[in-house]
Amino acid sequence: MKSKISPAVLRGSALALAAALALTACGGGGNDAGGAAPAEVSADDVQAALDKGGDLTVWAWEPTLEKVVEDFEAEHPNVNIDLVNAGTGNDQYTALQNAIAAGSGVPDVAQVEYYALPQFALAESVQDLSGYGAGDLQDTFSPGPWSSVQANEGIYGLPMDSGPMALFYNTEVFEKYGVEVPTTWEEYVEAARTLHEADPNVYIANDTGDAGFATSLIWQAGGQPYTVDGTDVKVNFSDEGSTRFAETWQQLLDEDLLAPISSWSDEWYQGLGTGTIATLATGAWMPGNFTSGVPAAAGKWRAAPLPQWEEGGTASAENGGSSLTIPAASEQGALAYAFLDYANVGDGVQTRIDGGAFPATSAALESEEFLNSEFEYFGGQKANEIFAESAQNVSEGWSYLPFQVYANSIFNDTVGQAYVSDTPLKDGLKSWQDASIKYGTEQGFTVSE
């Protein structure tokens, strides 16, 4: 019977299916790529669509959008929005590619994370928004997210939120063992040793191999392992930034200074609550998760700038964050754009900030109200000041692969080896590079080292 099959088997077959669907969808979409000039839709057209009204289907898992949709419908009674949570991240991409391949059930608006956007953009599965006048929004968004929605000289989404990185740390643990909060990654390794020596149960951080985290730290270190020019792609993890990350993290791995706990697991939430995981370097969207997921440690955590690769530096990177896109198959482009504009540029931005999201617009990031808001969870700290500064200092020149979703899915098979065996991290990155090149070539990209 179905119910007797173990969850692991189910998960395995679900993944296999996801991979299979992703393959077919990608292949199918790729054939249509190249050509189609962006539709020209003027502001008047958008206004006309709003006046006329209609039905929109929005696929998103971002919780604060619910209120935005409500407000939008109240303001435009002609418009009826069906907000569907079709899965988080990868699950939704599979569903979306699936619907695009099947040619039916494609939503009018879809949430797509920055790392996954190039994949949809290159396949022309989502519309180039330049024709809607999105090009004028350059100064509206902070630089990191804005560059993340560009691909192929087009603009494929409007930034919804962003994840400028910061270091979250448990003050109680640091005070107890008299350790200074690290400002460089070198100090971070040192702090890791001191803490773990003082109490073998305490780790500076958890890490079992996380593609998003590793690429973000390489990004901060100034590494540019991915170069993308249309379908010409370079993958190379031997540049200085990547090497720097690998060497530093290798020390933590060699000395077993990282808790063998996967992020988002139950053990992870527990570790964050009890203090066995002392720090967390991640995106500025984390406070919401802290508040709801780790209520036991309220008041103990603080935010600090991300440790630096160079002493006195200010470099930062993005981790996570997503955009709203309009799938190519949508026949409601103008109306969909009206919603995008409302949610990501207009009144929706403040609604979402109030709901705990981290904005991507410069105006919101610079507003006094935003900067001065005190986080009860962080003991009254004005953490947004740190996050906003981080957003300004995101290293330039980073890009993701046009098949990053697949690449990230094989991170643990390749780089992950370094976390569980004697394989050096450097070799792990090399085999990730090789596997990515192989896959990209199979998909019809021109990939080189």
Added chain:
Amino acid sequence: MSVAVEPTRTDKHRTRQRTKPGYVRMKSTRRGVDNPKRSVLLTVLTGIVLIYSLIPLVWLFINASKTQADLFTSFGLWFSGDFALFGNIGDTLAYDDGIFGRWFLNTVLYVVLGAGGATFLAVLGGYALAKFSFPGKKAVFAVVIGAVAVPGTALAVPTFLMFSEMGLTNTPWSVIIPSLISPFGLYLMWTFASEAIPTELLESARMDGAGEFRTFFQICLPLLGPGIVTVLLFTMVATWNNYFLPLIMLKDPAWYPLTLGLNAWNAQASTAGGEAIFNLVITGSLLTILPLIAAFLLLQRYWQSGLSAGAVKE
């Protein structure tokens, strides 16, 4: 989740019922089939199995009574902090405009139509195969036996592609229609019907002028009762706990069954900016298995006689 546990629980119950009368009779020093000699080893072994089966349920109950903050900071197998069970139940039912209730009704719909339909078809088919001879019966037998061996998971993807062509995905039908097929149920009914309905009875019914429909509904159905309940329980549990099929077929949370809904709630904890609601996931799981427990307790008498049907050759 609960499937593996349930039958054991029922077995336990049966054992207890049997030993009780035996215990009384032991005083009369009569020993026999009704009153086998007690074995310490077996008692200990069954005791261990009992504890092993019950611990997940106990854990579920204990943790459904904790607040989110207490969940991670207290010992898992004992109560701690405020007894928040009723608050949790209230929150579970109210969260997200009461979507849990909707999922519950969806699951009931899938079970009533899917499992009910599967049972009905299995009874019809099993009866026909057991009591009528027609050309190709052996071929049907081979197909049914073969179908029992194919796991539903393996068929989910081809079914999805087929339903996608027909435009049925993301509708309740995409879950109900595949649930209607239960080769195992058909086989069970077939075996049961050939044992439970004496061919002579059918002959005399026909002789007295009863039509085929009347013979089936008025004479045979009551005899098939225990078998029907057994198949119903099997298909009910399978449909109630079905996860993979709806996962592939459904996108719209408004049509989710409880299994998918709970998983979606659980996934919120791994979403940037998502609200972690572990206490509601656990309480929701507890509420999800209650109807199954109730069904087993109510129907277990039939279930037992159904399981042992054909065990003894007359």
